[in-house]
Amino acid sequence: MHINWNAFTPWPALAGGLLIGVAAAMFALLNGRIAGISGILGGLLRPARGDVAWRAAFIAGLAAAPLAYAVFSALPAVQIDAGDGTLVIAGLLVGIGTRYGSGCTSGHGVCGLSRLSLRSLTATAAFMGAGFAVVFVVRHLFTL
Amino acid sequence: MALLSSLLAGLVFGLGLIVSGMANPAKVLGFLDLAGHWDPSLALVMGGAVAVGFFAFLVAKKRSRSLLGAEMKLPGAGPVDRRLVAGSVLFGMGWGLAGFCPGPALVGLGMGEPKAAMFVIAMLAGMALFELIDKRRGRR
Numbered sequence: 001m002h003i004n005w006n007a008f009t010p011w012p013a014l015a016g017g018l019l020i021g022v023a024a025a026m027f028a029l030l031n032g033r034i035a036g037i038s039g040i041l042g043g044l045l046r047p048a049r050g051d052v053a054w055r056a057a058f059i060a061g062l063a064a065a066p067l068a069y070a071v072f073s074a075l076p077a078v079q080i081d082a083g084d085g086t087l088v089i090a091g092l093l094v095g096i097g098t099r100y101g102s103g104c105t106s107g108h109g110v111c112g113l114s115r116l117s118l119r120s121l122t123a124t125a126a127f128m129g130a131g132f133a134v135v136f137v138v139r140h141l142f143t144l
Numbered sequence: 145m146a147l148l149s150s151l152l153a154g155l156v157f158g159l160g161l162i163v164s165g166m167a168n169p170a171k172v173l174g175f176l177d178l179a180g181h182w183d184p185s186l187a188l189v190m191g192g193a194v195a196v197g198f199f200a201f202l203v204a205k206k207r208s209r210s211l212l213g214a215e216m217k218l219p220g221a222g223p224v225d226r227r228l229v230a231g232s233v234l235f236g237m238g239w240g241l242a243g244f245c246p247g248p249a250l251v252g253l254g255m256g257e258p259k260a261a262m263f264v265i266a267m268l269a270g271m272a273l274f275e276l277i278d279k280r281r282g283r284r
Contacts, residue, residue: 004181007174009165013185016164017192023157024193025200030149032210033217035157037246038235042271057147058154062247063254065158066167076162078252079170080259082242091249091263093238095270098246099278101231102222105245106157108232109190114197115205115218122224123232128176130236135176138241 024111027058036107037062038098101127145212158251164189167251169243176240 027035031054040055066075082090098104101123103112108127112120158167165171166189174183207216222228239245244252244263252260 001178002181004174004183007171007181007183007185009185010188013164013188014192016160016162016166017189018196019160019163020157020189021160021193021196021200023153023160024197026149026156027153028197028200028204028210028218029207030210030212030214031146031153032204032207032214034219035153037157037250038271041246041250041268042274045268045271045275053147054150057150059250061151061154061156062158062250063154065155065162065251066255068155069159069162075255076165076168078168078255078257078260080243080252080257081170081173082259084259084262086241087244087259087263088266090238090242090244091266092270092273093234093241094245094249094263095238095267095272096274097231097233097235097238097270099231099271099274101228101233101235103232104235104247105239106247110193110197111201113190114194115201116198117219117221119222119224119228123228126229126232127236127239130233131176131240132178134237134240135173136179139177140179 020106020110021114024106024114028111034107034111036103036111038094038104039102039107042095042099097127146214149212157247158254160193161248161251164192167248167255169248169252171243172245172248173240173243176243 024035027033040058044055069075103123108120108123161167165185175186210216242263249260249263253264
């Protein structure tokens, strides 16, 4: 294993992680809910009375983060290498998979591990393992 | 009040994703590429988030009402079943293909990235497909 020391950004990673933790803490303590993004978004597709506004508010806050960030500092560049076809397949897999698995990196990864949930630990191991495997196949076996 | 805190939690979460670099799919893929030039940053993001989250949930678990008086809706201990594992594997495959998971994709949408928008539309279609299948199964 070669660590890419030029790409590794420990301090911003830790600071951003703490912010994510604060967001999850706020949501758990103030709203009594798990900050699981796939669940919050997916729940909008089965709308129930009194269950829509808080979801929409969370998603709006998330999507407004770049605007808020840009007030203080220039937004860091993002690099999306995947082609259109790959993006569509990836999106479908992420959509269906997170709903079947009842969570994603936020709900299972951040919140579930914080709660020491065995279910979330299993899910996190499964999606990380699959992620490692797919990147290995795409980048090192069949270089697309 | 609950709506405002919901909005703020989403906002802080999104800022965390931007600050940490996780809004950038190339950086996420750098973490998932164990056999290449590995970027361990994502592990520290998780570590930082869990370090705060651990104490928050320790407190939250003991409460019967949230600080704003809402009902606590934290999940109980469910079963580790095939649905959980198979779903998570499908999610991980999609994550590894594009480097996007739901949070960063929505932040990318907020940045006005057309590719993030395309991913979000496909993701919503996947979620809608799940609703259809799940509803049909539930009727049986």
